[in-house]
Structures are given as structure tokens and as C-alpha cells.
Amino acid sequence: MNGRDGRDEQDVLRRVGEASVLILISLADGPKHGYALIQDIKALAGVELGPGTLYGALDRLERLGLIEPLPADDRRHPYRITAPGAAALRVHLDSLERVSAAGRLRLRLGGI
Amino acid sequence: MDEPRATRLVQTVLRCYPARWRRRHGNEAAELAALLIRDGTRASSIVWSYLAGAARAWLTPRPGRRLSTAACALLVAAGSLGVSAGLLATTVPARAAVTSQPHGSAHCRPGPVEPAPGVIPAMGRPRVISREAGHGRSC
Numbered sequence: 001m002n003g004r005d006g007r008d009e010q011d012v013l014r015r016v017g018e019a020s021v022l023i024l025i026s027l028a029d030g031p032k033h034g035y036a037l038i039q040d041i042k043a044l045a046g047v048e049l050g051p052g053t054l055y056g057a058l059d060r061l062e063r064l065g066l067i068e069p070l071p072a073d074d075r076r077h078p079y080r081i082t083a084p085g086a087a088a089l090r091v092h093l094d095s096l097e098r099v100s101a102a103g104r105l106r107l108r109l110g111g112i
Numbered sequence: 113m114d115e116p117r118a119t120r121l122v123q124t125v126l127r128c129y130p131a132r133w134r135r136r137h138g139n140e141a142a143e144l145a146a147l148l149i150r151d152g153t154r155a156s157s158i159v160w161s162y163l164a165g166a167a168r169a170w171l172t173p174r175p176g177r178r179l180s181t182a183a184c185a186l187l188v189a190a191g192s193l194g195v196s197a198g199l200l201a202t203t204v205p206a207r208a209a210v211t212s213q214p215h216g217s218a219h220c221r222p223g224p225v226e227p228a229p230g231v232i233p234a235m236g237r238p239r240v241i242s243r244e245a246g247h248g249r250s251c
Contacts, residue, residue: 034144051144051158052165055137059169075139 012064013092019049019057024066024081024089031070031080034058061085118155119146125159128166 013021026032026040038049049057058079061067066085070078081089122145126138145158 034140035147038144038148048153050161050164051141051148052161052163052168055133055141056165056168056172059133059172075143077137077140 010091011095012066012088014095016060016064017057018047019053020061021089021092022047022049023054023057023061024085027067027079027081028086028089031078033073033076033078035076037079115146115149118149118158121155121159122146122149122162125162125166128163129169133169 013024022041022045023037026037026044032040034051034054038051038054041047041049058067062069062079066082066088067079068082070080119142123142126134126141129138141162145162148158149155
């Protein structure tokens, strides 16, 4: 996690915030629009994303090329994850897994 | 808060977003707010979320706006530098006058020196005192 093997450079999601990561996770199984994203993230992670936060994160992810809008369905704009978005999410989740494993190991070693 | 009033409030808050954002998300954002209110989400939390989002939308630099943002940052930096220099200039003469008094030497007396024409008095004074103060010797 300290950049020894260049992992930090690859993990572009490290600094985008929790909302953006949750949106990417939600879009990983298929395109969704705003309301569906909020509902899915609430069920998935127990996090209630505010609509302002949602649109801010969607704009940021789109600017980074990690998601793309699909043709509007009535008023709603569905989004889908792009190939670079899926790759970035995989790298980030791998990184979280390593941290999680290290944390569990230390808890065991500390006898807590 | 009743639903029509909450919807009106959300519409008002959505007007705080930049026009570019409203064209893109405006209709969907209003519909999303209506759905969330119907689901039981408090209107106040939706309004606050949109208000914070609007502030972020204005503050986030767009690729096309980078140059003007950089120009603004430079202007602010130059302004604060000017203020700092002005403050420094007003404190240095006072300090110089205090440090030169105990010796009482004739070489160290600044005397009644007029600032050079075109020089701001506050900025010009410290330079004049150091020249009068014995050719680089400390007084």
C-alpha cells in the first residue's frame, strides 16, 4: 500500500471517495440510472447516497472515463461502467482486500 | 413539509446549479427528488444534498476553465503578496527607528529625509534609513 510496487499509481479510485467506489460496484453488474443506483447502494452497503453526492460522483467518474452515459430513457440517464472503470475497480478491490487481510492478521497477532 | 412545497423547494435549489449541469441533469434530478420524497426521504436532507452538490459543481474546475482558474489563483496570490509587502513596509521603519536610538551616533541618525519622487512613502522609507545608517554598518 505504500507504493513499493507501483500499486498506488494504478489505484485511481484511491482518492475519488467512497460514493464513487460504491457507484462503480453498483454498476458492475449492469447499467443503472440515478434512482436505481441509490436504491441498490442502500441495499448493498447500507449507505444512503444524497442525490447531490450521486450526481457529483457520476460527473467525476464520467470525466475520468470510468463510466459512460447511455441514451436517455425518458428523463432518466442510465450509466454503465467502462472497461477502464472495471479494471480500476478490480485494482481498488484487490487493494482493499490486502488491507483487510493485513488488519485481520494484526488483530490475531495482537490477541484482540 | 408537504410534497408540493418540498418539490418547489427542490426546484429552487436546482436553479443554483450551473446552467450546463441543469441542462444535463436538471429534469432527472427533479424527478429523482420527487421519487425519494415519495419513498420517505426527508425533503430537507435532499435540499441540503443538492445545495452542497451545487457548491461543488461551481467550485470544480472544468477542463475548459482551467486557464481562468489559474489566472484567478494568480490574481489572488499577487493580491495577498501585495498586502503582505505593504504590511511589512509599515512595520520595518518603526523597528529600524527603535533599534537605532540607543547608540545615539550622529552617523546613525536618519534625519528628515524626503522619499524619492514616485516612491510610495511606506515602501521608500526603509531603504532611505539603511543608506543613511553608516554605509552598511549596524547601528
